[in-house]
Amino acid sequence: METVILISQVIMGLTLLLTFVRVVRGPSLPDRVMALELFSTTVVGLVGVYAIQSGVASFLDAAIVIALMGFLAAIGFARFLERGGPRDD
């Protein structure tokens, strides 16, 4: 079980790395917002795996909060884009 948890953590770390490449390279701001959304989703998964690894179920509450923050950040960025603030891609 420990090995499986380690493997899934490594895979998700790789996911974070690939997503970060898109955050850096992404040609426009919506692409970066999309990558940040995937970031928060991946971190929710990592926290779930860590809850299994440590045996502390309270980490799932933190996962709920992280998912909520990611959703609100996406909505806020989208509103900012549509209203049209100063943009510098």
Next chain:
Amino acid sequence: MIDFIKGALLITGALFMLLAAVGLLRLPDLLTRMHATTKAAALGVILIMLASAMHFAEVGVVARSFAIIVFILMTAPVAAHVIGRAGYFVGSRLWSGTVKDELRPNYDPLTHELKSGLETQENAKRYPRDSDPD
């Protein structure tokens, strides 16, 4: 047995997340990237939360895991829709191999006005009905 199911769920969930990241990196424009990330990442989180629910096997933890699953299932499409809409209006370019863009002839980017495609002179007329108040 339950360890085997848990491990399979964890690995599959992590692999779906990796798939989402690969799609985000490889696909050509905003909408196709969104198509890759939202569905695959949501499925990955769902599988991992199922694994944690099976690991703890208490009522409170299972309820929290299912709360996360329902939350992800409800918010991921909304966030993707909002970002895609904002990206289209901001003017992010579509892939050169895009076959169909039905919004383009009906949307005026200067006035931010959307037509239904049915605005003809005939449709603009108003005919009085019997149920109208006098």
